[in-house]
Amino acid sequence: MKVKLNNNYEMPIIGLGTWRSKPEEAYEAVLSALKVGYRHIDTAAIYGNEEMIGKAIKDSNVKREEIFLTTKLWNTDQGYEATLKAFEDSIKKLGVDYIDLYLIHWFKGYENSLSTYKAFEELYRQGKVKAIGVSNYNIHHLQHLLDNVEIKPMVNQVETHITLQNHFLHDFCKKNNIQLEAYAPLMSSKINDLLNNETLQEIAKKYNKTVPQIAIRWLIERGVVVIPKSVTPSRIEANFNVFDFSLSDEDMQMIRKLNTGRKIFVEFDNVDY
Numbered sequence: 001m002k003v004k005l006n007n008n009y010e011m012p013i014i015g016l017g018t019w020r021s022k023p024e025e026a027y028e029a030v031l032s033a034l035k036v037g038y039r040h041i042d043t044a045a046i047y048g049n050e051e052m053i054g055k056a057i058k059d060s061n062v063k064r065e066e067i068f069l070t071t072k073l074w075n076t077d078q079g080y081e082a083t084l085k086a087f088e089d090s091i092k093k094l095g096v097d098y099i100d101l102y103l104i105h106w107f108k109g110y111e112n113s114l115s116t117y118k119a120f121e122e123l124y125r126q127g128k129v130k131a132i133g134v135s136n137y138n139i140h141h142l143q144h145l146l147d148n149v150e151i152k153p154m155v156n157q158v159e160t161h162i163t164l165q166n167h168f169l170h171d172f173c174k175k176n177n178i179q180l181e182a183y184a185p186l187m188s189s190k191i192n193d194l195l196n197n198e199t200l201q202e203i204a205k206k207y208n209k210t211v212p213q214i215a216i217r218w219l220i221e222r223g224v225v226v227i228p229k230s231v232t233p234s235r236i237e238a239n240f241n242v243f244d245f246s247l248s249d250e251d252m253q254m255i256r257k258l259n260t261g262r263k264i265f266v267e268f269d270n271v272d273y
């Protein structure tokens with residue numbers, strides 16, 4: 001299942017996350033994922049696993065053009081010239097000649113946001129990236145970009161899960177044709193809080209599915225792109241096995257009630273890295 005970005009480029013609604021996957025683990029995880037049907041991989045320069053992910057893509061025998069590959073520009077590389085250079089480093093490590101989606105990893109001030117994004121527009125015009133976007137941007141950061149750039153961002157990747165549902169941000173993104181993408185969909189390091197959630201457990205039982213499958217399906221039903229991370233083959237497979245059922249309106253509403261605003265990652269403004 002795919003979503004269409006604002007430039008009509010298609011993005012698979014589920015992808016494999018690879019943060020904290022060590023290079024060797026990432027290699028195996030990408031091979032497992034591609035084997036069970038994933039066609040979307042999410043990495044970042046800072047994850048230190050681009051080389052092995054590129055190698056796994058090559059070794060998988062899946063055609064490059066069938067895979068949607070995202071990487072992200074790290075904070076210390078923001079600014080026009082530094083961005084162009086960092087992009088070259090990333091594609092070299094990944095061993096590819098284009099990236100499907102290039103994201104500014106974090107907001108680092110309005111000036112950096114614009115100069116970095118201008119380099120992204122340049123890469124997009126040259127066809128080296130098929131889509132451009134941002135990560136960890138809130139409404140005010142996005143609005144500043146929309147007011148000042150020529151090519152609208154196509155994606156905003158932010159922390160989104162049962163306790164941080166981002167309905168306002170999602171509405172803003174929909175209104176502006178920006179695709180919302182959920183990172184930490186299983187609550188990342190706090191996954192036990194998700195696994196032990198009684199509402200999700202009850203719903204999972206009803207559909208004969210697991211709690212992570214319910215959490216992933218709920219995002220898909222909302223039209224949010226989702227990138228669960230795992231290095232465990234059985235979990236990689238299970239997390240992708242979410243297309244043979246759909247949640248009732250009533251169950252969607254039950255999950256909506258779990259929205260407490262609890263955030264696991266730092267606030268988007270003033271990150272100190």
Ligand SMILES: NC(=O)c1ccc[n+]([C@@H]2O[C@H](COP(=O)([O-])OP(=O)(O)OC[C@H]3O[C@@H](n4cnc5c(N)ncnc54)[C@H](OP(=O)(O)O)[C@@H]3O)[C@@H](O)[C@H]2O)c1
Pocket residue numbers: 016017018019020042043105135136157158182183184185186187188189191212213227228229230231232235236238239
């Ligand atoms: N843009 C950003 O700033 C940013 C920030 C954070 C994350 N991300 C991206 O989003 C991806 C996902 O976020 P995340 O990695 O933080 O967290 P996540 O996907 O919410 O959770 C990952 C954790 O859940 C475990 N897990 C996965 N599937 C499971 C299952 N079916 N049953 C039980 N446990 C399961 C994984 O363990 P095992 O691996 O041991 O199986 C891992 O410990 C990242 O990998 C990265 O690509 C982006």
